[in-house]
Amino acid sequence: MTGAEIANANLLIDLSLLTMLVLVAFFMVRSRHLFAIVMLSGIYSLLSAAFFVSLDAVDVAFTEAAVGAGVSTVLMLAAMLLTTRREKPIIAGRSPIALLVAVLVGAALIYATLDMPAFGDAAAPANSYIGAAYVERTAQEIAVPNIVTAVLASYRGFDTLGETMVIFTAGLGVIMLLGAGSARGGRPVSDVGEDEKGGANEKGRA
Amino acid sequence: MSIEHLILRVVIKVMFAPILLFALYVQFHGDYGPGGGFQAGVIFAVAFILHALIMGLDETKRVLPIGALKALMVVGFLFYAGTGAATMLLGANLLGYDAIDPQSTHHAGQHYGILLVEFGVGMAVASTMVMIFYHFAGREPEIRDEDW
Numbered sequence: 171m172t173g174a175e176i177a178n179a180n181l182l183i184d185l186s187l188l189t190m191l192v193l194v195a196f197f198m199v200r201s202r203h204l205f206a207i208v209m210l211s212g213i214y215s216l217l218s219a220a221f222f223v224s225l226d227a228v229d230v231a232f233t234e235a236a237v238g239a240g241v242s243t244v245l246m247l248a249a250m251l252l253t254t255r256r257e258k259p260i261i262a263g264r265s266p267i268a269l270l271v272a273v274l275v276g277a278a279l280i281y282a283t284l285d286m287p288a289f290g291d292a293a294a295p296a297n298s299y300i301g302a303a304y305v306e307r308t309a310q311e312i313a314v315p316n317i318v319t320a321v322l323a324s325y326r327g328f329d330t331l332g333e334t335m336v337i338f339t340a341g342l343g344v345i346m347l348l349g350a351g352s353a354r355g356g357r358p359v360s361d362v363g364e365d366e367k368g369g370a371n372e373k374g375r376a
Numbered sequence: 377m378s379i380e381h382l383i384l385r386v387v388i389k390v391m392f393a394p395i396l397l398f399a400l401y402v403q404f405h406g407d408y409g410p411g412g413g414f415q416a417g418v419i420f421a422v423a424f425i426l427h428a429l430i431m432g433l434d435e436t437k438r439v440l441p442i443g444a445l446k447a448l449m450v451v452g453f454l455f456y457a458g459t460g461a462a463t464m465l466l467g468a469n470l471l472g473y474d475a476i477d478p479q480s481t482h483h484a485g486q487h488y489g490i491l492l493v494e495f496g497v498g499m500a501v502a503s504t505m506v507m508i509f510y511h512f513a514g515r516e517p518e519i520r521d522e523d524w
Binding site for chain 1: 402406407408409410411414415419421422429452453457460470471473482483486490494497501503504505511512513
């Protein structure tokens with residue numbers, strides 16, 4: 171294949187992925203069935219991961235596939251079991267002001283993208299300054315082949331320490347909200363009547 | 377033990393070890409390919425979450441009790457922070473990994489440092505993910521068949 175053919179194929183892949191992303195997002199907004207929405211959000215993450223691969227951002231794609239399509243889908247399913255299966259229907263009047271605001275914000279966002287550098291532009295801010303410095307210096311200073319890892323764990327190690335702290339804190343938050351420290355004692359939720367009845371027995375377990 | 381979801385049970389039993397192996401590969405190969413502690417931690421957690429989904433939460437809790445997860449969450453984070461403290465004790469900046477092996481001509485200290493902190497990240501992420509799942513899933517006995 172010639173270079174132009176490859177570029178055309180890439181464009182076709184990008185366009186179809188982005189079209190599917192928009193379609194999935196549209197169905198997520200329209201659907202009231204929570205199970206379908208959770209599944210669609212998993213599909214959305216998987217499509218995003220595929221799109222990141224086509225942008226050569228494999229580390230991001232990997233994270234999106236593992237976290238977005240994998241764990242968060244399961245966590246959303248688990249959370250869904252604690253609530254009803256269907257979203258309550260919203261009886262909303264179609265406000266012209268809302269439409270106007272949406273159109274204006276959308277137009278502003280599209281207008282803003284005109285100022286963005288072209289994809290792969292070597293002179294783009296992301297590819298010059300510190301980005302270029304990381305690419306140049308990693309081989310001498312860190313000597314690991316994956317520059318993303320070098321930036322993440324070494325150049326910005328303090329950042330990543332903070333990120334780990336954030337994940338730890340998120341876990342703590344869930345434990346405190348749902349877990350052994352809560353009034354419910356982390357036991358299974360049932361109907362309200364049963365809940366009060368079984369309360370005394372279950373308290374000791376926590 | 378009942379044999380409902382027999383196919384899923386067999387599949388997860390076959391897949392469990394390969395998933396863990398893949399997580400370890402992603403964990404320790406982060407220097408050379410895509411991946412690292414965050415991704416590896418999530419994949420590691422997914423193996424246990426799948427196990428809990430199919431075998432039931434109580435079975436998984438026998439393998440990985442909540443107490444162990446609590447400890448792993450803290451140890452994972454402290455492993456990272458401890459690496460930073462260790463480099464400070466060696467006289468460098470916080471997380472200045474070159475202090476781990478100053479004699480090296482090919483930045484072996486950076487390699488060790490990155491491996492250590494990524495290991496801490498993986499431990500913290502994996503245990504936190506499983507912990508969050510335990511707390512969500514523990515509030516309802518199991519997923520009922522009509523819910524699917």
